Amino acid sequence: MPAVQDTIDRVRKIDVDQYKYGFQTEIAMDKAPKGLSEDIIRFISAKKEEPSWMLEWRLEAYRRWVTLDEPKWARVHYPKIDFQDLHYYAAPKSTPGPTSLSDVDPELLRVYEKLGIPLREQEILAGVQKTDASELEEASDNVYKSGRVAVDAVFDSVSVVTTFKKELAQAGVIFCSISEAIREHPELVKKYLGSVVPTSDNFYATLNSAVFTDGSFVFVPKGVRCPMELSTYFRMNEKNTGQFERTLIIAEEGAYVSYLEGCTAPQRDENQLHAAVVELIALDDAEIKYSTVQNWYPGDAEGKGGIYNFVTKRGDCRGHRSKISWTQVETGSAITWKYPSCILRGDDSSGEFYSIAVSNGYQQVDSGTKMIHLGKNTSSRIISKGIAAGYSQNTYRGQVSAHRKATNARNFTNCDSLLIGDQCGAHTVPYMEAKNATAQFEHEATTSKISEDQKFYVMQRGIPEEEAIALIVNGFVKDVIQQLPMEFAVEAQKLIGISLEGSVG
């Protein structure tokens, strides 16, 4: 298990609460003044050279948002957010609109290099650096295919660069920033934006609709299998900014796309807000695979600082036999509140949710999914692995419902929690709602700690305690790790190890 060894090596190099991606970058920034008003929204829209319909859409959302109350959640606690004390727009000065990498601020490229993102085309063409996990191919079942990855990089509020655009265009795939899509493909954006997560959906989604600054847009036309993995890296750099990205992915009839999302933020002692909206639309026979490795800054060992990650992610299996699969590895953020969901509208459509949520320190995680069965013969599968350590609280909250007309709806849910230490909490709150006699739902959940027997056995073979725990935890989450593309799987295993660092007393 090379990842674990590597994890331990890395962990030994850093302090207990030192966050791996906690560096700040000095880049000239173009910022909107603090606060939120119709004028700020006009400013954002103008900065992005948006058509008037988009501005109207935003303003409508904003007018709705001011009538809404900030939600209070049972399991998460944090001081009230002052929405007027945030910047809603921050962009590196060299943008907007670099046409090639040479236009991008070299400092920015260095940021991505530090993050290990394969941004430069030559790096990408050379393929993502192989880890020795692949050497073990014959020996282990830990086999993933490595491939090329097209990257859209989002820095604070704007998308900086998208690679591999040309090659994708040849296949008919559109992969660009959402701002560009609004300008270049307004008919597609108009048709689909807000069709899965309406502007009125919830407090943070409404806010996002008003102020979203960038994000990715993917359109895979009928019958096309996207020739490579698409990936977006989000990074929050500027102080007191909120990041409100908006992602829209459409897979037409018979299309396939796999999309990866990675997130980091610098280490700061104040809290920063991240409120994204992601909408996925799968038409007949289409399949979308959406993977996230979320590693926003979690706050320090005393619980100071960190990102509030309040995200609305929803996929609409609009077509028959369509499939949407969410995989997430959540290790970062001070507070995570997200429920990537599937609306199984088309007959024979299916939804999947695979999740690993690791919490340590004073992190609070409230995450899960919703599987809404509307069409006939729809199926869903939920595998959730929660690991709580330190003083953290880790909640799985999931809803599975079969509506009256959803004959033969099937769901299987498995959520397991692991506790490390006696100061943390693990909670499981599933909601199962069956309104159709042919529905078959199965749910199972367990909570336990790492067995002393297992730990002793592993240590008896000479493996030190911290590594023994990382090994057992990585085994515990294996079912989910296997759902990730290889580059992410390796990164995810490392992150899990790093996140649990210091949890052994």
Next chain:
Amino acid sequence: MNIHMTPQRTPTETALIDAFSDRLSLLPGDGTVMLKRDDAIEAIKSGLPTRRVESWHYTDLRRLLASIPDFDPAAAPKAIAPVVEGSAVLPVLNGVSSTKLPDIEGIAVQRLSEKLEDGSAAPGLDLYGADDAIGALNTAFVVDGYFVDIADGAELDKPIELQNLQAGGQTHVRLSVRAGAGAKAVIVERQAGEGAAMVSSVSQLLLDEGAEVTWLIVQEQPDTATHLAQFKAHLGKDAKLTLFVMNAGGKLVRQEVVVRTTGEGADFTLRGINLLAGDTHTDVTMVLDHAVPHTASTEVIRNVVTGRARGVFQGRINVHQYAQKTNAKMACNTLLLSDDGEFSTKPELEIFADDVVCGHGATVTEIDHSHLFYLMARGIDEKSARGLLVKAFVAEVIEELDDEAIVEALETRLDGWFAAHG
């Protein structure tokens, strides 16, 4: 949606608030009791719970309790035979206990109205949380019931049956039992009647060290009645409680089970069957607190849903921070037999201790077709085969009770229900 709004009072809320001032002079209680009643009516004034209150998510009481009957002092329920033959019966008729108290060795029985008058019932009137609407309703209006004290070491050879019978109108009853150290008893809580009554019934059970109690709740209200019930228990050191709940009636039913282990070695078992038919709504909500180390619990709930019935099971297991070595298991299985029926389940685990083994499972299914086919291949017609399988599905839970007289008595109730609804 979180749009600002100030809800208007519903006719039911208004009726309850008015009834409280009208009946104030009829409500027994010393100063402490009356203060608790005031607090309770204040809680009702702030509004009955809606689906936005997490513990009432599937039972929007404010909406479902559209109207309530008036109090009816003339209502005269008929006496009924106990579930288990030979039980000592303590009847509460139309909300009023009997003046004739039985003389049974090892137990002392008091009318609850007396304990309200002298204030000794006051501590039990506290609400267990902000969402304790049934507790509030009951505390505000309770007039009578029983207090049964089972002496230390007493082993009762016959069950005690606490009957709560109505014939329309409103009744608010409280049944309170203390099982002394090492005492052993079987208690049947019988909830039945006629007409469109609205009932609030709160049962309280305190188990001292080493006490062993089997408590059976047999709820067979007519499908016109509203039945809001709460069972609360504290389990002391090495105490053992087996709670069996059978819901087989009522138009709007909420049965809350609130249990706390307070002594090491305590062991709690819940066995429940919900037989749902017609256009009814039945909600069983359990909150179980493992508050000390080394305690165990298992819960098995089986539901059969027919007609347009809507069923709910919520089960929350809280394992407190120092409650190490807790062993808790919960299962909820539902047979959904009609296209118009619904069942919602929310099994929750809230765990703050790391050295525990906790799990839950839940399923919603149809009848297993291979089982059905097997029976039919042996010449049994489909209707009978289905009947057999459904009955077997719930009977399993009864058979685990391990006391022949009780198992037989409950199976009789089960047969009765299937005869009427099968």
Next chain:
Amino acid sequence: MLEIRNLHARIVDDGTEIIRGLDLTVKAGEVAAIMGPNGSGKSTLSYILAGREDYEVTEGDILYNGQSILEMDPAERATSGIFLAFQYPMEIPGVATMEFLKVAMNEQRKARGEEPLKIPEFLKRVKDAAALLDMDMAMLKRPLNVGFSGGEKKRAEILQMKLLEPKLCVLDETDSGLDIDALKIVSEGVNALRAPDRAIVIITHYQRLLQYIVPDSVHVLYRGQVVKSGDKSLALDLEANGYAGVIGQAA
């Protein structure tokens, strides 16, 4: 190599004393069998040697190559060369056996100041060892011990023992749950490990295993003490006459 002096140990949880003044010496190159009726403290002894925290040593000492190991954690003992073949090997879901072997072997190498094994060399060693024990490589791709039969688990333990090249091997009831064919294979595996610089301690209830792994010394454990020691004939004597005679003498 191993010297246990007046060892007293109890269960941490309830204070029950299990080992009550045990003395035992095993030399390099020696195969020692520890026998005794159920509940005599055999398995406890193996756990204490490996450093399980559920037991607390209250008196006496365990010397390994002349050094006390009481302050060492299980991983440190393992990398110093102590190996325990478990009576009930743990199942570890999600952790592929191969990955586990690689990490464990490299920990041993690290302790000896050696570089991690190159993948081809690692694979070769595992394949060779598996072949000797008649194990299918496909099994090693499965999660560690998960879904292994009783016999497969015991073979996997011996495989690990072979690959980790320990100096002191403790086999706890390795024969339990094995049919005669598996017993032969496992015994051959153990015999192949006999070496002048290696000591093997076999804990067993029955004499059966000792027909295949012939011990140099036999020790009878009863109520946490060695009540009788002898050569291999003692095992035969126990088989023929039971423990009663030996225990009777002790009591």
